[in-house]
Amino acid sequence: MLGKQDEANIRISSRMFSLVIFGIVLVFIGTFIIIVASLVLGGSGNVGGIIMIGPIPIVFGAGPNTTYLIVIGAVLSIISVILFIVTNRRTRLKEEV
Numbered sequence: 737m738l739g740k741q742d743e744a745n746i747r748i749s750s751r752m753f754s755l756v757i758f759g760i761v762l763v764f765i766g767t768f769i770i771i772v773a774s775l776v777l778g779g780s781g782n783v784g785g786i787i788m789i790g791p792i793p794i795v796f797g798a799g800p801n802t803t804y805l806i807v808i809g810a811v812l813s814i815i816s817v818i819l820f821i822v823t824n825r826r827t828r829l830k831e832e833v
Contacts, residue, residue, distance in 0.1 A: 786813050 784797030784805030793813065797806050 785809055788813055788817075 782797070782799030782801045782805055784799070784802045785795075786806070786809040787794040787796075793810070795806055795810070797803075799805075
């Protein structure tokens with residue numbers, strides 16, 4: 737049988753899982769919209785991204801405005817790492833109390 741503490745942790749886990757699934761669905765919807773828009777409007781496409789393997793970033797891109805996409809991706813990656821560190825520290829402080 738689960739106590740109140742365990743039930744709260746399970747609800748948080750299911751929320752986080754739901755947010756992850758929602759994020760994945762949004763990525764697929766956004767990709768689909770971009771593909772359809774480029775096919776319908778006949779415009780050129782730009783691709784850029786960053787893959788983080790531990791602390792090592794792998795940067796790639798193609799197209800005329802790739803530099804802007806890579807800079808935006810790098811900024812978002814840095815913000816994500818900072819948010820991860822901050823939330824991890826807050827969680828540890830709450831567990832110690």
